[in-house]
Amino acid sequence: MRPLGHAALAALAALLALTVACGGRAVRTPPLAVDPPAFRPEALLPTGADAYGVALALSGRIENPNPVALPVAGFTYAFEVMGAPAGGGQVASDLVLPAGGAVPVTVPVRLRWADVPGFLEALATRPAVPVTVSGAARVRAGGGTVAAPYRIDGSVVLPRLPTVTLADAVVRESTLFHTVVELRVSVRNPNPFPLPTGRLSYDLSVSGVPVIQAAKSPLDAVPPQGQATVVVPVRFSTVGAAAGALAGAVRGRADLSMSGRAGYGALEVGVDLRGALAAR
Structure with a gap:
């Protein structure tokens, strides 16, 4: 058996007498001295x-x-x-x-x-x-x-960023004063864990004319190594320059672009989507 160190001897002594008598009063001994454990x-x-x-x-x-x-x-x-x-x-x-x-x-x-x-x-x-x-x-x-x-x-x-694409863009309603466009955004998750409900912030242009700025929309959760398609309804005024920009869509086709960011938890990816806007 190896001899005890100074700290161990002090610990044993303290265990034998936690208090000592001093002038008729009980006085607690100092805290035990120990050798630090090693992790x-x-x-x-x-x-x-x-x-x-x-x-x-x-x-x-x-x-x-x-x-x-x-x-x-x-x-x-x-x-x-x-x-x-x-x-x-x-x-x-x-x-x-x-x-x-x-x-x-x-x-x-x-x-x-x-x-x-x-x-x-x-x-x-x-x-x-x-x-x-x-x-x-x-x-x-x-x-x-x-x-x-x-x-x-x-x-x-490190995890991998999701991929965001524009699957479809359709004019659902168009009047003299406003237009409703339905965007179908597809998100692919390359990770072995699910993506929680996310958020999309974006600007939208039709034929080069801005029609929506700083818009926000929720994104559905995406299963592990899976894909989800989110329908994003967009309503905006068609007064002024937007009316001319949408004229092509009403006749059957117009160019659409979406830019912004999509995020799931701490995973955030830039969005730069382009496609054709069609009337149905």
Whole structure:
């Protein structure tokens, strides 16, 4: 058996006498002195992703060199992506480290896409990004908390942006004062996770004449590696220049262009759609 260190001897002495008599009064002894536990990370693996972020499992083991069991209050974590800070958080724990032993541990952490600097730019140029996670296990000891720091490197596969196309554009109603156009927008999801309900913001022109600016419309959810077609009804005035622009559509054909952005969670893609506007 190896000899006990100074901190361990102090811990044993404190356990033998928590209080001492002093002038007839009970006086509590100072907090236990302990050797800091060691957190040795071994792997950082993704467990799931969505349009808002990716969940990862940080696994390893914590070694307790002290002759007393110590509870773990929780874990802190902070991300670096491509060398830049990218958010973090903390995880509560009810783990207890056995005296003089080691226990395996898995800490669930989550990287939010919105916290990654230059996230949308990275999507266009990289399939994956390097990630570093650092922090500490917070171990309760002697009325306080002892930190067991850690640091581990890994990588995260980035999601792919959806593809947005204009499937159809039809004049549904046209009067002297207003026109109703029905746009059928198709969205393809290349990811293995579903896209939540999204949003579309856009400007619309007919034969080069702006008819709608800064319009907004919801987008339906899209299944994993699937496709959804969203019907976007657009109503606008046909007084002035728009009347001439729509004349071709009323006769059977006109050019239509839509520009803006479509977003699902943190995934946002530019929209630049062109097609023929037909009357039915």
